[in-house]
Amino acid sequence: MTVTTAWVLWLLSGMVFILSTRNPLYLLITILMFYWLGLKFEKERKGGQWIKLNLRFMLTIVGLSGLINMLFAHTGKTVLFDLPNGWPLIGGAVTLESIVYGAINGLVIGALYLLFNIFNKALSVKQITRLIPRAFHPIATMVTISLTFFPSIQQRIREIREAQLIRGNPMKKVADWLPILIPLLVSSLEDAFLLSESMTSRGFHTHSIRKYSSLYLVLLIISAFAVFAGWIFGLYDYPKLLSIGLYILAALVVIIIFVVSGRGNPSKSYKQEAWHLGDKIASMSFSLALMTTLALLFMDNGPTFSYSPYPVIAFPQLHWTGIVLSLIPGIPLLIQKND
Amino acid sequence: MKRNLSGIFTNLIIFVLGFLSLAAPFVLPQARNSGAHNASFPIMISLIIGLCLIIVFYEIQISIIDNKMIAFLGVLIAINAAIRFLENAIPGPAGFSPTFFLIILIGYTFGGRMGFLMGAMTMFVSALITGGVGPWLPGQMITAGWVGQSSVLVKWIVRSFNWSDKPGEVVLLSVFGAVWGLLYGAIMNLWFWPFLGAASGQSWLQNAGFLENVGRYSTYYLATSLVWDIARSVGNVLTLAFLTRPVIKVFHRFKIRFSFQVSGEKS
Numbered sequence: 001m002t003v004t005t006a007w008v009l010w011l012l013s014g015m016v017f018i019l020s021t022r023n024p025l026y027l028l029i030t031i032l033m034f035y036w037l038g039l040k041f042e043k044e045r046k047g048g049q050w051i052k053l054n055l056r057f058m059l060t061i062v063g064l065s066g067l068i069n070m071l072f073a074h075t076g077k078t079v080l081f082d083l084p085n086g087w088p089l090i091g092g093a094v095t096l097e098s099i100v101y102g103a104i105n106g107l108v109i110g111a112l113y114l115l116f117n118i119f120n121k122a123l124s125v126k127q128i129t130r131l132i133p134r135a136f137h138p139i140a141t142m143v144t145i146s147l148t149f150f151p152s153i154q155q156r157i158r159e160i161r162e163a164q165l166i167r168g169n170p171m172k173k174v175a176d177w178l179p180i181l182i183p184l185l186v187s188s189l190e191d192a193f194l195l196s197e198s199m200t201s202r203g204f205h206t207h208s209i210r211k212y213s214s215l216y217l218v219l220l221i222i223s224a225f226a227v228f229a230g231w232i233f234g235l236y237d238y239p240k241l242l243s244i245g246l247y248i249l250a251a252l253v254v255i256i257i258f259v260v261s262g263r264g265n266p267s268k269s270y271k272q273e274a275w276h277l278g279d280k281i282a283s284m285s286f287s288l289a290l291m292t293t294l295a296l297l298f299m300d301n302g303p304t305f306s307y308s309p310y311p312v313i314a315f316p317q318l319h320w321t322g323i324v325l326s327l328i329p330g331i332p333l334l335i336q337k338n339d
Numbered sequence: 340m341k342r343n344l345s346g347i348f349t350n351l352i353i354f355v356l357g358f359l360s361l362a363a364p365f366v367l368p369q370a371r372n373s374g375a376h377n378a379s380f381p382i383m384i385s386l387i388i389g390l391c392l393i394i395v396f397y398e399i400q401i402s403i404i405d406n407k408m409i410a411f412l413g414v415l416i417a418i419n420a421a422i423r424f425l426e427n428a429i430p431g432p433a434g435f436s437p438t439f440f441l442i443i444l445i446g447y448t449f450g451g452r453m454g455f456l457m458g459a460m461t462m463f464v465s466a467l468i469t470g471g472v473g474p475w476l477p478g479q480m481i482t483a484g485w486v487g488q489s490s491v492l493v494k495w496i497v498r499s500f501n502w503s504d505k506p507g508e509v510v511l512l513s514v515f516g517a518v519w520g521l522l523y524g525a526i527m528n529l530w531f532w533p534f535l536g537a538a539s540g541q542s543w544l545q546n547a548g549f550l551e552n553v554g555r556y557s558t559y560y561l562a563t564s565l566v567w568d569i570a571r572s573v574g575n576v577l578t579l580a581f582l583t584r585p586v587i588k589v590f591h592r593f594k595i596r597f598s599f600q601v602s603g604e605k606s
Contacts, residue, residue, distance in 0.1 A: 015382075015474065016382060019381055068563075072562075109531075112473065112474060116472055116473040116474070119472065120470035120471075120472055121470070128472065135397075136396060136397075138400050138404045138409055139400065139404075139460070141409050141413070142409050142412055142413040142416065142460060143413075143416075143460065143463065143464060144413075145409065145410060145413025145417070146413045146414070146416040146417040146420065146460070146464045147417070147467065147468070148417075149414050149417035150417045150420060150421060150464075153414075153417050153421045154421050157421055157424075174574075174577040174578055174581050174582075175581045177437070177581070177582065178581065178582060178585060181422075181582060181585075181586065182585055182586070182589060184418060185418065185586065185589050188414050188415075188417070189411070189415075189593045191414060192411050192415070193410075193411075193593070193596055193597065195413075195414070196407040196409070196411065196597065199406040199409070199410060200601050201601075204406055213401035216397070217345070217349065217394070217397055217398055220390075220393065220394045220397055221349065221353075221394055223390065224353075224387065224390040224394060225356070227383075227386060227387055227390060228359070228360065228387055231383045231387070232367070250390075254390070254393070
């Protein structure tokens with residue numbers, strides 16, 4: 001699976017599902033899928049090392065989260081031991097439920113971290129940069145310039161540092177940065193000046209986007225307020241249709257503005273991404289998973305993915321929808337096999 | 340003038356909207372009244388902040404950005420992203436980051452919009468380079484943007500008291516950097532604090548009033564983030580105290596050079 005859109009859908013569906021569940025079993029299945037995927041990506045390099053590093057991270061985050069919650073939350077019925085009440089903040093009963101609650105929080109953070117870690121591995125910097133909408137052509141150009149200049153600036157820093165070290169600058173204090181920073185700033189801004197001159201002389205990016213721009217700006221602000229209002233209405237138990245209507249309206253306005261504003265900046269690509277059958281099936285599966293999770297979040301009587309160990313710890317309930325959704329992030333494994 | 344006013348108006352609206360979203364747990368007691376709301380909370384916050392970023396970028400794009408600014412900021416962002424790796428070369432305490440002083444000085448010298456763009460895009464480009472794209476990114480971008488944008492306030496104070504090129508200028512910028520060193524961490528925590536909290540003295544409580552929740556958050560902040568943020572704060576003070584003068588001189592020099600205008604004959 002190499003198509004950017006498919007990976008973006010994978011990310012969105014995975015993120016929404018992780019954030020919508022507190023069931024440790026669903027989270028564990030999803031995390032297992034992530035590790036499997038990560039191992040695939042790292043196979044050519046040092047897969048074992050990636051697994052070890054990320055397992056250590058996961059164990060640390062789950063352990064720390066459980067420990068912090070154990071010390072500061074004294075709710076739950078299964079008391080393990082008591083800390084003296086006189087101890088500020090941490091004094092009180094230490095319960096099994098508080099440890100489990102904290103550990104689940106750790107699983108959520110760990111799963112999110114792994115999700116984005118794999119997303120960053122799956123897509124190149126170029127692919128992520130190309131995700132910036134065409135309406136933001138100047139911003140995208142700025143990002144491209146930064147990424148292009150970055151290696152040469154790093155090289156320049158190394159050269160200036162070496163020169164300073166040869167001159168006997170120990171480079172140990174903040175004040176020692178000055179002989180690095182000023183030559184770096186001056187030489188790099190000279191390059192920026194040359195670049196801006198050549199861009200100007202070639203007529204790059206004139207004011208094409210400024211037509212109707214004030215109207216679009218106002219519409220964008222209204223869209224943001226519509227999303228905010230929809231959220232608030234949802235919180236205060238207004239009819240859900242009102243919130244959903246506002247979200248859809250805002251999304252439509254934003255998409256239309258992006259399309260119209262981006263028209264002046266046609267996208268050119270040296271090599272188009274090829275959509276294989278696997279990419280299409282995967283994209284459809286991720287879209288379906290995303291819509292299902294969102295629909296279940298808004299439904300009143302649907303299966304819930306939440307779980308709370310309070311007041312007494314119990315085995316988490318499982319529902320087939322949750323199991324399927326937690327397996328969805330593993331779809332690229334099936335497709336990669338046939339690549 | 341019209342563009343300036345629309346810029347101030349837009350940025351004020353976005354600041355209020357972004358801040359209200361982040362401060363929702365304090366001002367909206369219903370923000371977590373059920374399991375479903377709890378789940379959608381961080382998604383909605385990220386979504387609204389993402390929209391705020393889009394609006395600010397759009398406004399900046401149609402008002403001040405031209406070829407010169409694209410090249411100038413593009414290179415400066417690359418420098419700032421590279422400086423992040425310099426902290427490995429010159430060791431500092433945990434939490435210490437040398438990136439904020441350039442963001443503050445750009446906002447201070449070139450104005451709030453440039454400062455915002457510098458802050459937000461530094462975070463974005465750094466995330467691309469280090470593989471750090473994540474749900475935390477919109478929050479990082481908007482907060483770092485606010486760091487640069489708000490440095491205009493220092494400019495106003497310096498102008499009002501005529502402190503340009505005087506020790507007061509560096510002192511004020513250092514204090515500003517110290518405050519933002521702490522504020523940055525405090526604002527970044529808000530993204531996940533209500534979502535992750537448990538029923539402890541440090542977590543968000545639905546039935547608690549505004550002040551009680553602020554107190555709970557303060558306890559959480561003191562216990563988990565303060566030491567880290569103090570290191571960032573001290574780092575900002577040190578970098579601003581030692582580097583402000585020469586860096587501002589360089590910026591002023593290039594500000595004049597980058598103000599060239601091209602006028603061609605109409606064909």
